[in-house]
Amino acid sequence: MNGIRARFVLHRDDFKLESEFTAPALGITALFGPSGSGKTTLLRCIAGLERAQGSLNVNGETWQDEQTFVPVHKRPLGYVFQEASLFPHLSVRANLEYGYRRTPASEQRVKPEQVIDWLGLAHLVERRDPAQLSGGERQRVAIGRALLTSPRLLLMDEPLSALDSASKQEILPYLEHLHRELEIPVFYVSHALDEVARLADHLVLLQQGRVIASGALHETLARLDLPTAHFDDAGVVIEAEVAAHEERYHLTRVDMVGGQLWVGLLDQPIGSSVRARVLARDVSLATQMPQGSSISNILQSTILELSDEGADKVNVLLAVGDSQRLLSRITRRSRDLLGLEVGRVVYAQVKSVALMQGEKR
Numbered sequence: 001m002n003g004i005r006a007r008f009v010l011h012r013d014d015f016k017l018e019s020e021f022t023a024p025a026l027g028i029t030a031l032f033g034p035s036g037s038g039k040t041t042l043l044r045c046i047a048g049l050e051r052a053q054g055s056l057n058v059n060g061e062t063w064q065d066e067q068t069f070v071p072v073h074k075r076p077l078g079y080v081f082q083e084a085s086l087f088p089h090l091s092v093r094a095n096l097e098y099g100y101r102r103t104p105a106s107e108q109r110v111k112p113e114q115v116i117d118w119l120g121l122a123h124l125v126e127r128r129d130p131a132q133l134s135g136g137e138r139q140r141v142a143i144g145r146a147l148l149t150s151p152r153l154l155l156m157d158e159p160l161s162a163l164d165s166a167s168k169q170e171i172l173p174y175l176e177h178l179h180r181e182l183e184i185p186v187f188y189v190s191h192a193l194d195e196v197a198r199l200a201d202h203l204v205l206l207q208q209g210r211v212i213a214s215g216a217l218h219e220t221l222a223r224l225d226l227p228t229a230h231f232d233d234a235g236v237v238i239e240a241e242v243a244a245h246e247e248r249y250h251l252t253r254v255d256m257v258g259g260q261l262w263v264g265l266l267d268q269p270i271g272s273s274v275r276a277r278v279l280a281r282d283v284s285l286a287t288q289m290p291q292g293s294s295i296s297n298i299l300q301s302t303i304l305e306l307s308d309e310g311a312d313k314v315n316v317l318l319a320v321g322d323s324q325r326l327l328s329r330i331t332r333r334s335r336d337l338l339g340l341e342v343g344r345v346v347y348a349q350v351k352s353v354a355l356m357q358g359e360k361r
């Protein structure tokens with residue numbers, strides 16, 4: 001079987017994990033949920049650090065079922081923790097190569113130079129004082145060290161949460177780059193929706209130890225029935241393609257299913273893929289094509305669903321073209337004044353688009 005199939009039951013005194021989900025064979029699956037929802041516990045079950053009841057199959061290999069429990073040290077996985085713990089007496093290179101040297105040559109699937117390149121570590125490898133590296137650099141070395149054990153699954157537990165926001169911004173492009181290069185699945189624990197929107201392909205949503213949704217990222221983020229729709233930064237992720245550059249206005253046009261968007265000039269060739277995030281609060285609606293508007297991103301769309309959001313707001317799910325979804329958050333007053341209802345054709349005015357650089361897989 002290709003892909004990952006997991007089912008775990010673990011009862012603690014005041015917490016029950018009863019989770020079942022499937023995830024794709026490749027790409028990043030985010031384990032997302034509020035504090036205490038069981039993300040780390042679930043990751044530890046996958047690693048075999050917790051002896052839960054249940055089963056786990058990773059791309060055709062059984063790591064756990066009624067008869068089997070592969071112990072943690074025999075599971076071909078890499079684990080990256082919130083805080084990187086490097087060996088302080090070893091150089092950066094020796095840290096990186098620690099697991100590599102212990103992996104039989106026949107099982108080595110990546111080479112140190114490749115990982116050093118992916119993670120931008122070339123200027124750091126000769127350093128003998130890993131404790132003096134910045135938090136972001138340490139975490140990159142920790143990720144590199146995990147990858148050099150040639151794992152068949154990479155587990156990352158909030159790898160950015162201990163970093164300040166500048167270090168986070170510095171490391172994110174490396175994670176995006178890894179996302180394109182890695183040929184193994186990754187589970188990525190996070191409670192930050194912006195990180196998930198930027199990195200993940202698949203989303204497993206946890207609440208009180210249970211999986212309340214599991215699906216492709218762009219589909220899951222467009223669901224009004226899930227807690228993510230109530231977030232202040234609720235919104236969709238759009239996969240688009242660079243279509244044209246307008247140097248004169250410092251703009252780039254990206255094409256997506258059902259329409260196009262203008263964004264700040266991108267340093268990427270025509271035809272390359274980009275991921276954009278459009279927040280519901282940045283999308284307003286009009287019943288006629290707006291004339292004389294300074295907003296250049298206007299998408300004709302059809303209302304699929306409306307759902308009250310608090311006392312004064314409404315979330316609106318829109319279809320742009322056949323398959324692209326968009327969320328809009330407007331006031332209840334606007335809904336009533338415009339007579340918005342399911343099936344109505346409207347014009348979505350997109351006030352802001354966050355571009356996440358890099359080609360998607």
Ligand SMILES: Nc1ncnc2c1ncn2[C@@H]1O[C@H](COP(=O)(O)OP(=O)(O)OP(=O)(O)O)[C@@H](O)[C@H]1O
Pocket residue numbers: 012014015033034035036037038039040041042191
């Ligand atoms: N070793 C343990 N013994 C008993 N209870 C635990 C243990 N580890 C975690 N818990 C409890 O299990 C629940 C789930 O914890 P877990 O760390 O998996 O959640 P989480 O979603 O990762 O949270 P956070 O985002 O805060 O890290 C919590 O109620 C926690 O207090």
